[in-house]
Amino acid sequence: MSSSSSSSSSSEDESMSEQSNELGLDFILSLDNVPSKLPPHLELFKTRVLCNNDAPVHTDTVQYSGAYAIMGVDNSVRLDSFCENFKVEVKRLTDSDIEFDMIGIDPAIANAFRRILIAEVPTMAIERVYIANNTSVVQDEVLSHRLGLIPIRADPRLFEYPENAGDDKNEKNTIVFKLHVRCQVGQPRITVKSDKLKWLPNGSELPCEDVKPNAGSKPKTFTSFTCSQDSLPEFSNNSIGLTYSDIILAKLGPGQEIELEAHAVKGTGKTHAKWSPVATTWYRMLPEVVLLKDVEDELAEELKNKCPVNVFDIEDIGKGKRRAKVARPRDCTLCRECIRGGKEWEDRVSLRRVKNHFIFTIESTGALPPEVLFTEAVKILEDKCERVITELS
Numbered sequence: 227m228s229s230s231s232s233s234s235s236s237s238e239d240e241s242m243s244e245q246s247n248e249l250g251l252d253f254i255l256s257l258d259n260v261p262s263k264l265p266p267h268l269e270l271f272k273t274r275v276l277c278n279n280d281a282p283v284h285t286d287t288v289q290y291s292g293a294y295a296i297m298g299v300d301n302s303v304r305l306d307s308f309c310e311n312f313k314v315e316v317k318r319l320t321d322s323d324i325e326f327d328m329i330g331i332d333p334a335i336a337n338a339f340r341r342i343l344i345a346e347v348p349t350m351a352i353e354r355v356y357i358a359n360n361t362s363v364v365q366d367e368v369l370s371h372r373l374g375l376i377p378i379r380a381d382p383r384l385f386e387y388p389e390n391a392g393d394d395k396n397e398k399n400t401i402v403f404k405l406h407v408r409c410q411v412g413q414p415r416i417t418v419k420s421d422k423l424k425w426l427p428n429g430s431e432l433p434c435e436d437v438k439p440n441a442g443s444k445p446k447t448f449t450s451f452t453c454s455q456d457s458l459p460e461f462s463n464n465s466i467g468l469t470y471s472d473i474i475l476a477k478l479g480p481g482q483e484i485e486l487e488a489h490a491v492k493g494t495g496k497t498h499a500k501w502s503p504v505a506t507t508w509y510r511m512l513p514e515v516v517l518l519k520d521v522e523d524e525l526a527e528e529l530k531n532k533c534p535v536n537v538f539d540i541e542d543i544g545k546g547k548r549r550a551k552v553a554r555p556r557d558c559t560l561c562r563e564c565i566r567g568g569k570e571w572e573d574r575v576s577l578r579r580v581k582n583h584f585i586f587t588i589e590s591t592g593a594l595p596p597e598v599l600f601t602e603a604v605k606i607l608e609d610k611c612e613r614v615i616t617e618l619s
Contacts, residue, residue, distance in 0.1 A: 469592030
């Protein structure tokens with residue numbers, strides 16, 4: 227009896243389950259088309275960082291492609307939509323820095339671009355210093371370190387990495403500078419600046435051996451140039467020199483002297499910071515300031531006075547009334563002064579950051595123009611992507 231009742235109940239459960247599935251399918255098929263965009267509150271959480279009085283919220287980015295599948299929204303990254311939404315807008319360009327907006331990218335890509343600028347765009351920097359005489363108070367190693375940090379005005383794209391040519395220091399991988407300064411006895415103390423470094427287009431002049439050469443033979447030096455660098459066509463429009471001529475290297479007292487050669491080679495910032503082409507580069511998300519309610523008259527004046535960077539203006543709306551408006555949201559530093567003073571201000575003003583809109587600033591050391599740094603970083607990022615595709619294919 228128990229066996230019979232057990233099989234009977236099992237068949238009833240299966241029948242009910244099938245009926246339930248059929249009813250569920252009928253219900254789904256009877257629904258209207260699912261909307262292809264998120265509700266406003268979810269769209270806000272997905273695309274904005276909300277800066278509350280105590281801390282920012284919704285700072286993470288949603289990467290999973292099926293995160294909103296239940297609402298019929300595809301969260302996957304597609305090439306066509308990326309190309310349609312991605313934009314770069316240059317806001318300011320000078321000889322030393324550039325500010326531009328990069329719109330439609332993920333924070334991870336933005337940070338990768340920043341890291342490439344700092345550590346992977348090559349420049350020329352002094353790597354080896356051969357000191358013939360140094361009687362100043364500055365130690366040899368300290369003087370060498372200071373020389374290494376001097377930005378050199380030379381296009382690294384015209385040079386080879388030193389390891390590509392082995393130990394042979396030639397006109398294609400080495401730039402030679404000479405420094406020879408003496409403070410005569412009886413003279414006042416002098417300041418040695420970077421303008422005393424002179425470019426030697428023919429290569430090293432210091433003999434690399436203590437043995438005197440035979441009569442009529444040329445002494446062996448630290449480089450093996452086959453021709454003068456200033457005779458090469460690639461350097462005709464790209465003069466080599468120092469970016470700044472007023473960098474203090476040392477101070478010499480009467481009777482003191484410095485004589486040395488400095489050899490610059492090509493390298494990247496991930497090897498040493500002296501090869502980093504940027505003084506600094508950073509980004510920030512675009513600030514967004516939204517007035518949730520009309521702020522009028524005395525409150526409008528109070529709100530304007532609250533902001534230390536003058537984001538708000540006051541407009542006349544007629545009948546003797548005045549209303550606050552957001553005039554310069556880009557200047558907002560999100561100090562949150564405008565929402566301090568009670569919950570009523572948080573109900574009036576909303577501070578946000580746009581998650582896929584980055585304001586980039588690149589400050590060049592002067593080794594390369596800032597617009598060239600941007601294009602070189604893009605090329606390096608492109609090469610990285612191609613390597614990934616090659617490895618996966």
